[in-house]
Structure formats: structure tokens, C-alpha cells
Amino acid sequence: MIVDIISTALFMIGCLLGLTGAWGLLSFPDFYTRVHAASITDTLCAACFVSGLMLQTGWSLVTVKLLMVLLLLWLTSPASSHALVRAAHHAGLRAMTWSFLGDRS
Amino acid sequence: MLCMTALVVVYVRHLFSVVMLFGIYSLLSALIFVVLDAADVAFTEAAVGAGVSTVFMLATLVSTGRQEKAPAHSPLLPLAVVTVTGAALIWGTLDMPHFGDPGNPVHVHVADRYIQESPDEIGIPNMVTSVLASYRGYDTMGEVIVIFTALVGVLSLLGVRERRENPVHRTGERHSRPYPVLQVMALLLIPFILVFALYVQFHGDFGPGGGFQAGVIFAAAIILYTLTFGLDDATALLPVKLICMLAAAGVLLYGGTGVVSMLLGGNYLDYDVLAHDPVHGQHYGILVIELGVGITVSTVMIAIFLALVSRAERPR
Amino acid sequence: MVLAITIGALLAIMLLALARALAGPKVYDRILAMNMFGTKTVLLIAVYGIFTDSPSLVDLSIFYALINFIGVIAVLKFIERVEEYDEVVER
Numbered sequence: 279m280i281v282d283i284i285s286t287a288l289f290m291i292g293c294l295l296g297l298t299g300a301w302g303l304l305s306f307p308d309f310y311t312r313v314h315a316a317s318i319t320d321t322l323c324a325a326c327f328v329s330g331l332m333l334q335t336g337w338s339l340v341t342v343k344l345l346m347v348l349l350l351l352w353l354t355s356p357a358s359s360h361a362l363v364r365a366a367h368h369a370g371l372r373a374m375t376w377s378f379l380g381d382r383s
Numbered sequence: 384m385l386c387m388t389a390l391v392v393v394y395v396r397h398l399f400s401v402v403m404l405f406g407i408y409s410l411l412s413a414l415i416f417v418v419l420d421a422a423d424v425a426f427t428e429a430a431v432g433a434g435v436s437t438v439f440m441l442a443t444l445v446s447t448g449r450q451e452k453a454p455a456h457s458p459l460l461p462l463a464v465v466t467v468t469g470a471a472l473i474w475g476t477l478d479m480p481h482f483g484d485p486g487n488p489v490h491v492h493v494a495d496r497y498i499q500e501s502p503d504e505i506g507i508p509n510m511v512t513s514v515l516a517s518y519r520g521y522d523t524m525g526e527v528i529v530i531f532t533a534l535v536g537v538l539s540l541l542g543v544r545e546r547r548e549n550p551v552h553r554t555g556e557r558h559s560r561p562y563p564v565l566q567v568m569a570l571l572l573i574p575f576i577l578v579f580a581l582y583v584q585f586h587g588d589f590g591p592g593g594g595f596q597a598g599v600i601f602a603a604a605i606i607l608y609t610l611t612f613g614l615d616d617a618t619a620l621l622p623v624k625l626i627c628m629l630a631a632a633g634v635l636l637y638g639g640t641g642v643v644s645m646l647l648g649g650n651y652l653d654y655d656v657l658a659h660d661p662v663h664g665q666h667y668g669i670l671v672i673e674l675g676v677g678i679t680v681s682t683v684m685i686a687i688f689l690a691l692v693s694r695a696e697r698p699r
Numbered sequence: 700m701v702l703a704i705t706i707g708a709l710l711a712i713m714l715l716a717l718a719r720a721l722a723g724p725k726v727y728d729r730i731l732a733m734n735m736f737g738t739k740t741v742l743l744i745a746v747y748g749i750f751t752d753s754p755s756l757v758d759l760s761i762f763y764a765l766i767n768f769i770g771v772i773a774v775l776k777f778i779e780r781v782e783e784y785d786e787v788v789e790r
Binding site: 286289290292293296297299300301303304309312313316320323324327328330334335339340344345346347350351354355357358359361362365366368369 | 701
């Protein structure tokens with residue numbers, strides 16, 4: 279019972295975080311701010327979902343697999359965000375500065 | 384969502400964006416397969432559609448143009464042709480039995496037999512694998528040979544650039560900056576991916592998986608290595624000759640299993656005779672041919688990828 | 700109930716990411732959206748698999764996470780290579 283409540287709470291937090299990130303992805307003005315919105319929420323959202331699922335399944339092989347999903351997402355998601363920003367920076371994509379705010383570069 | 388993505392794919396002209404939308408498209412269709420409870424198909428769709436074909440298309444785009452040409456003539460004639468063909472196809476389906484009708488021939492004879500007899504005859508829990516590898520062994524062998532033919536075609540068209548003798552002038556160093564973070568990540572991930580590929584390969588009897596999927600995962604590990612460390616290191620790790628020999632060996636392993644079962648007095652690809660007990664024989668047969676499929680698929684994918692990348696890295 | 704809310708939220712996130720992928724002015728925006736879309740697909744498959752008692756789908760989601768990562772890296776590498784030739788930041 280208490281496990282159910284905790285996992286439901288985790289799911290809700292995960293949903294909230296994911297929606298925040300997606301909303302940021304959609305509405306922020308330039309690329310770097312979008313990366314910031316998406317990548318930060320991504321890891322914690324995944325953590326909430328997967329740990330909620332782990333509480334639901336109890337202790338079995340599936341739990342270990344879920345843990346692997348979580349570790350994989352934790353490793354790959356920041357790494358790909360890093361690579362993405364680095365590539366964009368090298369390609370000469372300029373970050374938005376205050377002076378650009380007026381004309382939304 | 385699927386339709387929306389497809390429409391935008393038609394409209395966007397920047398081909399990199401098109402490829403990425405294709406990736407999303409195939410993720411969506413894989414989700415449909417998941418909801419339909421076809422985990423094996425979803426696995427394959429994810430592996431081939433979202434993973435490998437995206438990478439291949441990108442590698443091709445590097446060596447060709449990046450912008451779609453504006454159509455030179457009026458779109459009306461192609462539209463008419465497509466409409467007529469589509470109408471003909473739909474008209475053709477009118478003769479077919481109703482979708483999902485339990486009286487369909489496929490449901491009456493084949494599927495029932497597979498579902499009822501498979502636990503006794505083959506004895507493995509995943510029915511998809513038993514149909515794929517045992518009942519439809521000829522079809523699967525045909526698929527493997529098709530993949531092998533694709534390898535022959537790509538290699539004869541492109542060829543893999545051999546390793547340069549003088550390491551100072553390696554082209555890879557000039558073109559790709561090293562990403563230290565990614566290299567560390569790749570080194571962490573690749574052993575995990577390889578173990579996962581083996582798991583999928585040998586777990587195919589029990590859950591979704593099997594030779595095709597495992598081959599693609601194995602190839603994905605090598606593709607990751609090539610992407611992060613460069614082509615020269617990858618060809619040093621896996622020489623092209625070795626890859627080609629392994630691809631041929633996979634096909635031979637598959638075909639040879641059939642020959643062995645013939646020599647032991649059964650039909651071609653009839654695994655019952657491989658052991659004293661028919662069920663055990665089926666187990667061994669499926670294990671061996673799945674291994675053959677896995678080897679062929681992975682090596683063919685790697686070889687095609689290396690060929691495309693070496694074409695892309697060639698200085699112009 | 701929890702399942703419905705969770706899957707609904709994940710689908711909504713995917714829709715938003717898809718909108719960014721379709722709109723995305725730069726090619727990097729599209730990659731970012733694709734990355735997010737893939738991550739949420741992984742979560743969606745895991746949630747669906749656990750709640751419908753078919754845990755073999757979790758294998759599938761492990762695999763999706765891998766493929767997603769490799770896809771993003773591949774796109775980045777190739778774009779980098781192309782832009783060194785073109786010296787043009789994509790529109």
C-alpha cells in the first residue's frame with residue numbers, strides 16, 4: 279500500500295518534470311536554452327519513472343533490467359546533450375545574448 | 384502523429400532533417416507494434432528502421448547532396464500514377480478475406496497448427512522464433528542470402544578504403560575532432576552492448592530476440608566505436624577481409640546445418656535428426672542457424688557502414 | 700488510473716517534442732527533439748511493459764536507449780563532417 283503511494287507519487291513527479299522539459303523545449307527562444315530545459319529535466323524524469331516501476335515490480339530480474347535502463351539513460355542522455363551542444367558550438371551557432379532578445383535571433 | 388511526420392517528411396527539403404524525422408517515424412511505428420504485442424517485430428523495426436537505416440542514410444548523405452532538388456516538372460502526372468496504382472491495390476484487396484476474420488485460411492490452417500503444435504514439436508517458448516527458424520527455415524535462409532547479396536553489391540560499388548601506410552596523413556584526424564567525453568562513454572558502453580547482443584542472441588528462444596536483432600546490436604557497438612574513434616582504428620580492429628569471411632561463414636553455417644541434417648537422413652533444414660530426441664534436435668538446429676544469421680547480419684551491417692564511411696571520408 | 704495518467708503525460712511530452720522536431724529552425728533543434736522523443740519512447744515502453752505484465756518489453760527499452768544514443772552520435776558526427784566542407788551553418 280505504502281509502496282503504491284510512493285510509486286504513484288514518483289510517477290506524478292516524473293510526469294511533471296517531463297512536461298516541464300517538453301514545454302521548455304517548445305517555448306524557449308533559442309537552441310542553447312532549449313538544451314538546458316530538455317537535458318536537465320530528462321535525467322530526473324527518467325529516474326522517477328524507472329524507480330517507480332522498480333517499486334511496482336518488486337525484487338526480480340526485471341528490477342535489474344530496469345536498473346540497467348536507468349543507468350543507460352543516465353549515461354547516454356547527458357553525453358548526447360554534451361555532444362550536441364559541442365557540435366553546435368563548433369559549427370558556429372551563437373548563443374542568445376541580451377542584445378538578441380529584442381529581435382529573437 | 385505518424386501521418387503528420389510523413390507529411391512533413393515530404394515537405395522538408397533539408398535531407399538531414401528528413402532522415403531524423405524518419406527516425407522518429409520508425410520509433411512511432413515500433414510503438415504501434417509494441418501495442419499490438421508483437422515484441423519481436425518492434426525489436427526489428429527499432430533496430431533496422433530507427434537505428435541502422437538512419438545511420439546508413441546519413442552516411443550516404445555525406446557523400447551525396449544535402450538538399451533535395453526542386454521538382455523540375457509538374458507533380459500532376461506522378462500524382463495520377465500514384466492514385467491509379469493505389470486504387471488498383473485497394474481494388475485488389477477487395478477480393479481478400481476480411482481483415483481479422485477468424486475464417487481466413489491463414490487462421491484456419493497455418494496459425495492454428497503453429498500455435499498448437501509448436502510447444503510439442505519445437506519446444507521453445509517464443510513461437511516467433513520457432514516459426515522463423517524452423518517452420519519457415521527456407522524463407523529465413525533466403526533473407527540471409529539477400530542480406531549477403533547486399534553486402535556483395537555495396538562492396539563491389541564502393542569498396543572499403545584500405546588503411547593508409549603513413550599515419551601522419553590520416554584523413555580522419557583532419558576531419559573529425561576527438562570528443563574525449565564520447566570516447567570514455569563509448570568505452571564504458573561497448574562491452575555492455577556486446578554482452579547485451581549475446582544475451583539477445585541466445586535468449587531468442589525465450590523472449591523477443593534472435594539472430595537478426597542480435598546481429599544489429601553487435602553491429603551497433605562497432606558502429607559506435609567507428610564513430611567515436613575513427614575509421615582507421617575500426618579497420619585495425621576488424622579488417623575488412625575478416626568481416627567478409629565471417630559474413631560468408633554465417634551463410635555457410637546456415638546452409639551447412641541443412642546439409643548436415645540431409646546427411647543424417649532428414650530433409651534439408653529438418654532439425655529433428657540432429658539429436659536423438661527431435662525436440663533437442665530442434666533446439667540445436669535453431670541455436671546454430673540463429674548464430675549463422677547473427678554473424679551474417681552483424682558483419683554485413685558493419686561492412687556496409689565501413690564502406691559508406693570510407694567513401695564519406697575520402698578527400699574531394 | 701496511474702497508468703492512464705502516466706501514458707497520457709508521456710504521449711503529451713512526445714507530441715511536444717515532435718512539434719519541436721517538425722518546427723525546429725536549426726538542425727540541432729531537431730536532433731535535440733529526436734533525443735527527447737527517443738528517451739520518452741524508452742520510458743513509455745518500460746511503463747507499458749510493466750503495467751501489462753509483459754516484462755520482456757524491458758529488453759526492448761534497453762535496446763531503444765542504446766539505439767537512440769548511437770543515432771544522435773551518428774547524426775552529430777556526420778553533420779560535423781559535412782559542415783567542414785560546406786562551411787555553412789544550416790539555415
